[in-house]
Amino acid sequence: MNLxxxxxxxxxxxxxxxxxxxxxxxxxxxxxxxxxxxxxAGRGIIHSEMPAGEGTQRGLQLWINLSSENKMIEPRYQELPDEDIPRAEKDGVEVKVIAGEAMGIHSPVYTRTPTLYLDSSLKPHTQFHQNIPESWNAFVYIIEGEGVFGCHDSPATTAHHLLILGPGDGLSVWNMSSSKLLRFILVGGQPLNEPVVQHGPFVMNTQVEIDKTVEDYFYCKNGFEMARFWRSQ
Known part of the structure; x- marks a missing residue:
């Protein structure tokens, strides 16, 4: 399928x-x-994604808005094999630093807006704290196990739930289990504070910009010239 x-x-x-x-x-x-x-994606990209091979395929995809000054930049990729993504480890906690910084370890990923993306694993009876700028938005998605997030006396949250974090300058997490690993994704970012107008996979600041982008795509111009003859294999 082409997108x-x-x-x-x-x-x-x-x-x-x-x-x-x-x-x-x-x-x-x-x-x-x-x-x-x-x-x-910037000014526009057409691509395809398909499972490779048999068996279970699981993944996460995050959409990050671009600021008005970056919406029309040229498309580009940053690809990180698992072995090239830095890890931080201490006292039964392992953090894979996909973007931003954790426990003194920095990701090599370039982000146009300050962004945090961590894959954290806590062994039983361990805890973890991550600083997050107070002005940022942030959320947690639990992949495996269950944990206590925010306050020590909060109820535990189990796998496949998402928590949107409230005001504060960080997140504390406890794995209260005696035998099970807790694994979760923490994502945070600095708000753009700009208007958002979305039309399917087109995300701009105004309806006029959306209309212009749809026209460019339909008539294969202003960055979409190669779309006229391209078909995914």
Missing amino acids: VLTGFETVTYMLQGAFTHQDFAGHEGTIRTGDVQWMT
Whole structure:
């Protein structure tokens, strides 16, 4: 299936399995378990994503809005194999630093807006604290196990739930289990504080910009010239 994207970034993180991708500019590759693809659609990109091989395929995809000054930049990719993503480890806690910084370890990923993306694993009876700028928005998605988030006396939250964090300058987490691992994703970012107008996979600031982008796509111009003849394999 071919997908067209404009005005934002996608961050694809494979938890299990693999998928192949290709785009109308000739970029192609395979993302495997633990790998990250950080794709900046910018002024526009048409691409395809398909499972690679048999078996279970699990992954997460995050959409990150681009600021008005970056919405029309050229598309680009940042691809990180699992082995190249830095880890921080201490006292039974392991943090995979996909974007931003944790426990003194910095990700090599370039983000146009300050962004935090962590994959954290806590062994039983361990705790973790991550500083987050007070002005940021942030959320947690639990992949495995259950944990206490925010306050020590809060009820535990189990796998496959999402928590949107309230005001504060950080997040504290406890794994109260005696035998099970807690694994969760923490994502945070500095708000753009700009208007958002979305039309499917087109994300701009005004309806006029949306109309212009749809016209460019339909008539294969202003960055979409290669779309006229491209078909995914």
